[in-house]
Amino acid sequence: MxxxxxxxxxxxxxxxxxxxxxxxxxxxxxxxxxxxxxxxxxxxxxxxxxxxxxxxxxxxxxxxxxxxxxxxxxxxxxxxxxxxxxxxxxxxxxxxxxxxxxxxxxxxxxxxxxxxxxxxxxxxxxxxxxxxGLGPDALEICATAGGLAEQLDWSKRAIKVALMDQSLVAGVGNIYAAEALWMAGINPFVRACDLEPDDYARLAAAIARAMTESLDRERDGEIRYIQDRAAQNPFEIYGRTDAPCPRCRAAIMRVLQQQRSTFYCPVCQPDR
DNA sequence: CTTATCCCCTGCCGGC
DNA sequence: TGCCGGCAGGGGATAA
CATH class of the missing domain: 3.20.190.10 (MutM-like, N-terminal)
Known part of the structure; x- marks a missing residue:
């Protein structure tokens, strides 16, 4: 988890x-x-x-x-x-x-x-x-200009899958991949090699922000994992199938990618 | 080499 | 009420 x-x-x-x-x-x-x-x-x-x-x-x-x-x-x-x-x-x-x-x-x-x-x-x-076998730590590489792109932009896999490969970047899992891609407005199925430097810059900032927000939230409490109760879910789109996108109100989609759930907004994160 | 698929475990939840 | 399938934030092993 x-x-x-x-x-x-x-x-x-x-x-x-x-x-x-x-x-x-x-x-x-x-x-x-x-x-x-x-x-x-x-x-x-x-x-x-x-x-x-x-x-x-x-x-x-x-x-x-x-x-x-x-x-x-x-x-x-x-x-x-x-x-x-x-x-x-x-x-x-x-x-x-x-x-x-x-x-x-x-x-x-x-x-x-x-x-x-x-x-x-x-x-x-x-x-x-x-x-x-671990790639650079996600928080460190996302604070380095161009660092995230350097790790990922050669891969032909979907950006969400590449992002979760711990040998490329260490620390991003299913939740923060979904949250960061939504924040950056990037479709999870776009190939990593098709993203522009500007996309990677937004994505790196989004990863850092999503993770920092969780750290701030957890500072004084015990680690608490979400239970599927929407009221407790602190994330913007993760686990929120069919809920309105916080940005555009379109219904959040849940699809499978490499046997794992991917959540995204079809309007804010359009295909390209 | 990279990539995709299956497997490992237990517990909980919703539907029938 | 009870059972059953689906699902859960992880990685490793294996095959193509």
């Missing part, structure tokens, strides 16, 4: 909760989203380590621990890091529990198990395809 803003928010919370703290006990569930590490090895590896920092690139969290070890954490569709107390009953979908030396507990919760956790020496983490 999380895209760049939600993962950034998770990184900030993890920093305040964990950096400087030491893991006093760890427990991981078999069958959890652990990759290339057993629950026992992860729990044993984490115990006694101190959190040194939390970095984010695109949707990937890189959690640095003492002794030059890194926990790579990708939240997938339903992953979250939450703080609780040692006695609390774990909420459904809890896969990892870390007791910290300040008396708090860190829980990795991932009901659908589509997330990824990897436990690696720092140098291996740096070289891991999960890290090296």
């Amino acid at each position: 999380p895209e760049l803003p939600e993962v950034e928010f998770a990184a900030r919370r993890l920093r305040t909760w964990a950096v400087g703290r030491t893991v006093s006990a760890a427990e991981a569930e078999p069958g959890s989203p652990l990759r290339d590490v057993t629950p026992e090895a992860l729990a044993e590896g984490l115990t006694g380590r101190r959190f040194e920092g939390v970095r984010r690139h695109g949707k990937l969290l890189m959690i640095d621990l003492s002794g030059d070890r890194v926990l790579l954490s990708h939240l997938g569709m339903t992953g979250k890091w939450l703080r609780s107390k040692p006695g609390d009953t774990p909420r459904a979908g809890t896969r990892v529990q870390l007791a910290l030396d300040d008396g708090a507990r860190l829980d990795y919760v991932d009901p659908r198990r589509l997330g990824h956790l990897r436990w690696l020496p720092a140098d291996e983490a740096r070289r891991h395809p999960m890290v090296t």
Whole structure:
């Protein structure tokens, strides 16, 4: 579920909760989203380590621990890091529990198990395809003049599909692709190679704006994913099939693109 | 090489 | 009321 803003928010919370703290006990569930590490090895590896920092690139969290070890954490569709107390009953979908030396507990919760956790020496983490396979971070590249176009304008795929390819630009998912293309007035099916430099400039600004707005909205609250309840949906067009376009009142369309829902306004985002 | 398709998982919702 | 299909913000593996 999380895209760049939600993962950034998770990184900030993890920093305040964990950096400087030491893991006093760890427990991981078999069958959890652990990759290339057993629950026992992860729990044993984490115990006694101190959190040194939390970095984010695109949707990937890189959690640095003492002794030059890194926990790579990708939240997938339903992953979250939450703080609780040692006695609390774990909420459904809890896969990892870390007791910290300040008396708090860190829980990795991932009901659908589509997330990824990897436990690696720092140098291996740096070289891991999960890290090296990512394109530039979306917020950074969108702040660079011409940067977004340089990443995408050679591709013959639909701009929405190319935008969501994490090896080209890291951090844009289904929601922010829809929101940004709507803000920029670009049809999601136009080939990336057919967009003009001016289109890319508007698109980069739109991505930055859509993501920044979410970060501002989430600053003081808990991450809250939309439920299909229109009243809670904070987005302009995502999830709003048949609702009037906020700009022109035409009905928002929902179509499938690469097996994922694409939302757009047929009037504000015309074919070309 | 790039691109398209299927698959992985669980939970919720609306329709019959 | 209960079952069933569709859908969900993720990426990886595989085939063309």
